Amino acid sequence: MKPVVLAVLLASAARAGEVRLALSDAVAMALESNLEVAVARLGPETAEAELQAAWAIFEPAAELTFMRTKEEEQSISFFGGADVGVTEEVTATAGLSQRLPTGGDLGLAYEQTREWSNSVFQEVNPAYRRGLELRLTQPLLDGGGIGVTKAGIVIAREFLRGTSAELQRDVAGIIERVCGLYWELVFRREDLRVRQVSVRRAEDLLEKNRIRVDAGLMAPIEILAAEAGLAQRRVALILAEDALSDAEDNLCAALGLSLDATPLPTDVPQAALGRTDEAAALETALSHRPELEMAQAALDQEEEWVRMACNGRLPELNLVGSYGWGGLGDTRAVAESEWLTGDYEVWSAGVELRVPLGGRSERGKLRRARADRDRASLALQQTHRDISVEVMAAVRQVGSDARRVDAQRTVKRLQTDRLDKELKLLDEGLSTSHDVLLYEEDLAQAESDEVRAVTDYVLSRVALSRAKGTLLDDHNVRVGSGAAYTGETER
Secondary structure, three states: OOHHHHHHHHHHHHHHOEEEEOHHHHHHHHHHHOHHHHHHOHHHHHHHHHHHHHHHHHOOEEEEEEEEEEEEEEOOOHHHOOOEEEEEEEEEEEEEEEEOOOOOEEEEEEEEEEEEEOOOOOOOOOEEEEEEEEEEEEEOOOOOOHHHHOHHHHHHHHHHHHHHHHHHHHHHHHHHHHHHHHHHHHHHHHHHHHHHHHHHHHHHHHHHHHHHHHOOOOOOHHHHHHHHHHHHHHHHHHHHHHHHHHHHHHHHHHHOOOOOOEEEEOOOOOOOOOOOOHHHHHHHHHHHOHHHHHHHHHHHHHHHHHHHHHHHOOOEEEEEEEEEEEEEEOOHHHHHHHHHHOOOEEEEEEEEEEOOOOOHHHHHHHHHHHHHHHHHHHHHHHHHHHHHHHHHHHHHHHHHHHHHHHHHHHHHHHHHHHHHHHHHHHHOOOOOHHHHHHHHHHHHHHHHHHHHHHHHHHHHHHHHHHHHOOHHHHOOEEEOOOOOEEEEEOO
């Protein structure tokens, strides 16, 4: 529902105390004002923030350092150049570092150094140095590989997938509840109409009996029987009015309306009877139910944790290397010019190996990760079974309610015929008011039961849509991918 339409409905409720509502309007209003939706939409928002944070490992970092050191040391040799050697050094470094998809770290650093010493043997004093160096550290075992490097991102992405599916599940639950309240109100309004008609029938019977008694065609006790029947129907009418008020309050509370408002449903329950294909319903459920998406996302997360735990058991073997060039001079300008020639190369290459002894921590982490994965796998299988059972039960309920509608319509037709015949017998003096009142009550109950059967059939269709995972599509409700309910429905 568009916000302007929603505002018009709310303004109407405030002004006139009545709100004419289609089912789609009720669903939109509930999703706009329901606190459960507001809470549920925070899940995907949190997951999106975690996914954004997980990608931060690939953001480049700038590094700036400035260091000044001074060292004084007693000389133990004539070649120390002074009785007490004094060395002062000032270093400034600027660089960039970047994590690679393979798990390695690549860095580029530019360094400037000024070094002074009181040694008589230091010919360039002070000495200025310039240097540029490219460094690479690449894990080959533990911590190496694209899968391990991006495991945190995959876990965050699956968490977002799971929370988005959870939001869809919660929204579907709210829609189902609103549909139940809406159709319950429809039934209560129709049941009230049935009770009102029943009272009018009893009033008509009482009036006719009085006329017949006055004409000497009927015993006065028939008036008493009609009055008793009328009193009973007025009691039933009072109970129906109370039930209607409760249904109105329940729907108002769900839609965020004032309890003083009077919701007026405009949709009429339709029993479009027909056979439901169980196999097709189950296939749809297995591809649309958010619970399966949630369980699969949880399993995929645990698979990533197992991958990381397996990798963590490997030794640390790193390939390290660097390449650069530098320059030296007694002034900054000379050092800069020497550096720019690129004649003085500096490089290194090698490996680093670290093997943990024992490895109990890594083995424990792996065992726990595998247990969590197996638990998630079993939960997925159980969810699959539960959904299959739920869909089959929903399909059977739809079929049962459809047959019930047909049966109740037959009952209503037969009760109508019985009452008509009994009224003719009463006119001929071959029946009593007591019998007529019984048939009138049977007809009223049959009319009420027919409406109940139709609304129950509609609700069983809603439950089937929920079981199949298509309830949101049926009501044109969109849940933003990785965000929240958009707050709009399409009519």
